[in-house]
Amino acid sequence: MTKETTIRAIGNSAGATIPKAMLEHFHLAEGDKVHLVEVDGGILITPFDPTFAEAMNLYQEGAKTFRNAMRQLAK
16 A cells, blocks of 8 residues: 655644545544654665564574573562
C-alpha cells in the first residue's frame, strides 16, 4: 500500500498526515509513538522500535550461550 502525503508546518516543527484507512489498518491512533528509521533511499515510519529487535537478538544469543547458568540462577 503506497500513499502520498504532504509535510506541513506544525508550530516550529513539521509533520506529515497519515490517511485514516492506513491508521486503522496498522492499528495506530493519535498520540501513538512511531519511529523514523533512515533506510537506503528514504525514511521508514514504523510503530516498532528497531533497537528493541536488536536487544532481543542479543538476549537470545546470550540465553543460548549461558543456558546452564541461566537455569542455575532461576532456582
